[in-house]
Amino acid sequence: MSFSAILLLATLEGLVTAAMLALMALGLSLVFGVMRVVNVAHGEFFMLGAILAWAVTTAIGGHPALGFVAALIVAPLLVGGVALASERLVLRRLQYEPEATIVATIGMLYIIQQVALTFYGPDARPVVAPFTWRVTLPWFGYSGYKLAVIGFSIVMLIATWLVLTRTKAGLVMRATQYDRETAQSFGIPVDRVYAWVFALGAMLAAVAAVLIVPIQQAHYLMGHDPLLLSFIVVIIGGLGSLRGTLVAALLIGLSDGIISVFFSPTLAKIVATAIVALVLVFRPQGLFGAKQR
Amino acid sequence: MRPGNADKRVILLHLAVVAALFLLQFVLPTYHHGVFARVMVLAVFAMGYNIVFGYTGLLSLGHAMFFCAGLYGAGLTVYHLDWAVPPAFLAGLVSGLVLAVGVGVLALRTTGVAFLIVTLMFGQIFYLLTLYFAEYTRGDDGIVLSQAMRRIHLGDTVVDLTNPATRYLVAWALFSIVLFVTLALVRRPFGRVLIAIRENEERTRLLGYDTFVSKLAAMAVSGVICAAAGAAYALLFGYAGASFAEVHFSILPLLWVLVGGAATVLGPILGTLLMFYLVDFSNDLLNAYFQGWNLSYLGVVGVALVLLILFFPKGLLGTVRERWVKWLP
Numbered sequence: 001m002s003f004s005a006i007l008l009l010a011t012l013e014g015l016v017t018a019a020m021l022a023l024m025a026l027g028l029s030l031v032f033g034v035m036r037v038v039n040v041a042h043g044e045f046f047m048l049g050a051i052l053a054w055a056v057t058t059a060i061g062g063h064p065a066l067g068f069v070a071a072l073i074v075a076p077l078l079v080g081g082v083a084l085a086s087e088r089l090v091l092r093r094l095q096y097e098p099e100a101t102i103v104a105t106i107g108m109l110y111i112i113q114q115v116a117l118t119f120y121g122p123d124a125r126p127v128v129a130p131f132t133w134r135v136t137l138p139w140f141g142y143s144g145y146k147l148a149v150i151g152f153s154i155v156m157l158i159a160t161w162l163v164l165t166r167t168k169a170g171l172v173m174r175a176t177q178y179d180r181e182t183a184q185s186f187g188i189p190v191d192r193v194y195a196w197v198f199a200l201g202a203m204l205a206a207v208a209a210v211l212i213v214p215i216q217q218a219h220y221l222m223g224h225d226p227l228l229l230s231f232i233v234v235i236i237g238g239l240g241s242l243r244g245t246l247v248a249a250l251l252i253g254l255s256d257g258i259i260s261v262f263f264s265p266t267l268a269k270i271v272a273t274a275i276v277a278l279v280l281v282f283r284p285q286g287l288f289g290a291k292q293r
Numbered sequence: 294m295r296p297g298n299a300d301k302r303v304i305l306l307h308l309a310v311v312a313a314l315f316l317l318q319f320v321l322p323t324y325h326h327g328v329f330a331r332v333m334v335l336a337v338f339a340m341g342y343n344i345v346f347g348y349t350g351l352l353s354l355g356h357a358m359f360f361c362a363g364l365y366g367a368g369l370t371v372y373h374l375d376w377a378v379p380p381a382f383l384a385g386l387v388s389g390l391v392l393a394v395g396v397g398v399l400a401l402r403t404t405g406v407a408f409l410i411v412t413l414m415f416g417q418i419f420y421l422l423t424l425y426f427a428e429y430t431r432g433d434d435g436i437v438l439s440q441a442m443r444r445i446h447l448g449d450t451v452v453d454l455t456n457p458a459t460r461y462l463v464a465w466a467l468f469s470i471v472l473f474v475t476l477a478l479v480r481r482p483f484g485r486v487l488i489a490i491r492e493n494e495e496r497t498r499l500l501g502y503d504t505f506v507s508k509l510a511a512m513a514v515s516g517v518i519c520a521a522a523g524a525a526y527a528l529l530f531g532y533a534g535a536s537f538a539e540v541h542f543s544i545l546p547l548l549w550v551l552v553g554g555a556a557t558v559l560g561p562i563l564g565t566l567l568m569f570y571l572v573d574f575s576n577d578l579l580n581a582y583f584q585g586w587n588l589s590y591l592g593v594v595g596v597a598l599v600l601l602i603l604f605f606p607k608g609l610l611g612t613v614r615e616r617w618v619k620w621l622p
Contacts, residue, residue, distance in 0.1 A: 038406050093603055098406060099352050103551065103602045106544055110595025117591065224540075228417065231410060270421045277414040281399045284407050 005139035006261065014257020016146045016215070019153035020208045022249035024226055025233035026160060027204030029245040032234065034177040034197045037096055040105040042205055043227025044112035045083060049075045049206030050218040051120050054127050065130035068214070076206040082112075083202030087195050096194070109223075116220035124222075129214035149211045156207060157246065164242065173197060229256070232276045238285055303622055307476055310559060311469045318461045328573075330461045332566050333468040334525050335549070339561030340475050341518030342546035347556035348479060349511045350491030352409050355396070355416030357542035359516040361423065361533075362388040363523025368533030369429060371442045378445045378454065382524045389520020390513060392419075397512035401505060404494075413540065420538040435534025443528055460529050467525050468562070471518055476558050478514065479622060487511050488556070519546075548594060551601050554608030558622050563609060568597070 028042050052075035057067030086108055094100040131148075134141040164170035175183040176193045184190045208226075216222070233252050237244030252272070259268040314333065321329060338360050345351050366388030370376040376384065400411045423430045430436065445452040452459060478484050486507050489497040498504050527533045536542070545568075546561075553564025572590045601608070607615060614621040 032406075038409070090599060090603060100602050100606065102352065102406075102409065103547070104599055106547075107595045107598030107602065110591045111599065112595075114589065114592030114595060117589065231413075235410065264425075266421055266425045270418055270425060273414050273418050273421070277411050277418070278399070280407055280411050280414075281402050284403055 002139070007258070008137075009140060009142075010258045010261040011254065012142060012146065012257075013261070014254035015150050016253075017257050018250045018253020019150045020212045020226070021229055021233055021253050022157055022246055023153055023208035023211075024205045025230040025237070025245050025249050026157065026242065027201035027208075028230045029234045029237070029242060030173075030204075031198055031201040033242070034173055035091075035096055035194050036098060037091060037101045037198075038098070038105070039198075039201065040102060040227070041086075041108040041112060042201070042230065043223030043225075044109050044116075045079050045202040045223075046205040046209045046226050047116060047218075047220060047223035048082065048112060049079050049209030050127075050213040050222060051116055051220070052078055052206070053210040053213045054120075054125050054218045057127050064128040068127075068130035068210075071127075072207070072210050075210050076203040079206035080199040080203040084195055084199040087198040091198065092191070092194070113220055113223075120218075120220060122220065124217040124219040126217045127213045143215075145214060149215070152211060153208075156204075160204070161242075169196075228273075232272065235276055235280050302620060303476070303480075306621075307472060307558070310562075311465075311472065314465055314468070318458070318465070323457075326457060326461060328569065329566075330457070330464040330529070332569050333464040333562070334522055334529065335569070336562040336565040337468055337471045337525070338519050338522035339546045339549040339553075339565050340471055340558075341515045341522065343550045343555065343557075343561050344475065344478070344487070344511055344518070345515040346547065347550055347560070348484060348491065349487045349508060351508065351511075352547075353400075353412040354409050354540065354543050354547075355400075355412035355414075355419070356515075356519055356546055357538050357540070358396070358416045358419035359389050359393055359519035360523040360526075360542065361419060361538045362392045362516070363520030363525075364527045364533045364537055365423070365430065365523075366520065367524035368436055368438060368527035371438055371528070372436050372533075373429065375442075378443065378528055382521075382528060385520050385524025385527070386517055389516045389523070392520075393512050393516020394509065397509045397516075401508050401512065413543075416538070416540060416543055420535065420540075423535040423538050430533070430535060433535050435532055435536070438527065438531040438533075440531075443531055454529055455531065463529060464525065467521060471521065472558065472562075474518075476622060479556075479558065483507070483510070491556075544594075548598055548601075551606075551608050552597070554611030554614070557608070557610040557614060560608055560610045567609075568594075571597070 024042070024046060027045075028039060031037055031039050031042070053068075053071040056071040056074050057064070060067040060070055090104050090108070091101055094104060129143075129145040131145060133144045135144050135147060162170075164173060172183075172188050172193055175186070175188055176190055176197075180190055183193075229252060233248045234245055236252065237246070237248035256268070256272070259272070314329070317329060318326060338356075341359070342353070342356050345353055345356070363385035366385035367381040370381045370384045371378070396412070396415050400408055400415065403411050424432045440453070440455045443454040445454070454460060454463065479487075486497065486502055489500075489502070490504050490507060494504050523537070526537075549564035549568055550561055551564065552568055553560030553562070572593050575593050576590070605612065610621060
């Protein structure tokens with residue numbers, strides 16, 4: 001393959017990562033923006049989504065597309081339910097105090113991993129893609145499913161965007177994010193908004209997981225790397241800034257894809273993590289975020 | 294109560310704890326003898342973490358790198374450069390100090406959530422570096438220090454750190470030194486300034502204290518203590534591997550300190566001891582009753598963290614201090 005063909009392949013792989021990251025980081029960013037909660041268990045909601053996708057597709061059987069569509073509906077709902085319950089039972093009782101919620105979500109991370117290990121086991125298992133046709137490009141064939149992942153993510157992102165900017169629910173969320181106390185005095189049930197935002201954030205991670213699981217196998221420790229990458233995306237994009245999050249997801253996803261094709265993946269991770277840490281040190285509002293009020 | 298009297302009580306209490314740990318070595322069965330030696334070294338790590346988290350109020354998720362700076366600072370110099378034990382231990386301390394000051398200068402520019410994420414990322418970079426330089430560190434497999442490398446020659450006498458009795462004594466000595474250093478530190482004006490920063494940094498700055506320098510000093514002390522634990526771990530137990538640099542090993546000291554009571558001098562040893570035995574016992578017990586459930590430390594640690602933060606946020610000694618023994622440092 002010529003250099004430009006390899007670059008095209010790397011870009012496509014990067015776009016798939018970016019699509020997954022954008023969905024996941026959007027969830028993380030929403031939770032942080034509205035609730036000021038750093039959800040360390042976000043990666044485990046992702047993992048739970050992947051494992052549930054495997055469970056649903058295995059239970060249904062038949063044509064892979066049938067199970068996949070069912071998984072795309074059932075897995076996010078179940079994950080959302082788990083998130084809702086943990087928000088009511090744990091986070092609300094801590095009054096969303098930043099350090100306490102971080103410790104609590106670390107605890108939740110371990111609990112979810114343990115549950116996955118107990119009921120799913122330590123093995124990595126594949127989920128069959130809903131369709132298998134390949135797109136033939138002049139230089140190489142490329143999986144049509146991966147392209148569909150990119151397309152579907154864009155649709156999901158636009159849908160979330162519309163919900164946030166065009167609906168009453170979105171308005172309520174943004175009002176809560178902007179100023180919690182004023183929102184409360186205008187009669188917004190801030191407490192309930194928090195619960196739904198936390199569930200929505202987890203559901204976005206679960207959707208990302210269902211999409212990615214036919215490409216990458218489901219495993220109980222798979223949440224770790226996406227969590228770190230989403231942290232990076234949310235930071236680069238500016239904590240709580242949704243537009244920044246999307247731009248950063250594209251940036252990080254593409255550079256991750258391209259760098260790991262041409263350089264040692266460990267070195268690429270080291271350099272990327274170092275750059276992000278320094279961004280956070282010298283420009284805490286992120287590259288695209290506005291200064292905190 | 295006159296302050297002089299309280300002072301005497303505090304010192305007597307800590308002397309009693311140290312003496313009890315010294316005497317325990319004669320009565321403990323072999324297995325628990327080994328556990329206590331290990332727990333004392335890990336408690337030093339927790340005490341180092343407590344200075345930054347408990348007293349200064351900075352939630353760091355990267356302290357595994359300071360432990361590992363000591364672990365590798367001592368381990369690699371012994372393994373590759375054939376250094377003797379004392380200079381290797383010193384190399385571990387120096388690595389911890391340099392790393393803590395370096396990370397501190399950068400990370401302390403941020404506060405709150407950003408500080409947590411920055412320390413997490415520096416910890417991650419450290420972990421990845423240990424994997425990247427696998428030629429020297431052997432990555433996840435780690436390096437094993439042979440018995441010959443772990444001997445101290447003092448004139449004609451040879452101190453063998455692989456001997457369980459010696460190991461217990463060295464761990465006990467390190468623990469005692471760090472315990473009294475911490476005690477002295479938090480009762481001095483320096484410790485008071487750290488607590489003031491935790492309670493209200495703005496006000497402390499207004500009173501004329503340079504809070505950045507104080508926080509950096511806290512990081513440096515914490516880094517050296519954690520590195521001491523790491524260096525002692527490498528030399529006493531003869532193993533240095535990349536698994537000690539994982540995020541998990543930054544979360545464990547947080548858990549130990551929370552269990553024992555943040556910002557208490559004796560909390561770390563109590564928390565480390567309790568959690569070690571809890572994980573140990575529950576492992577056997579749970580696996581006996583729930584065979585094939587793959588129950589591991591994950592669930593125990595997770596449930597402990599959530600329950601603690603919900604119902605017992607001050608930890609054991611923190612609650613004791615609040616309710617009964619007000620003078621506990």
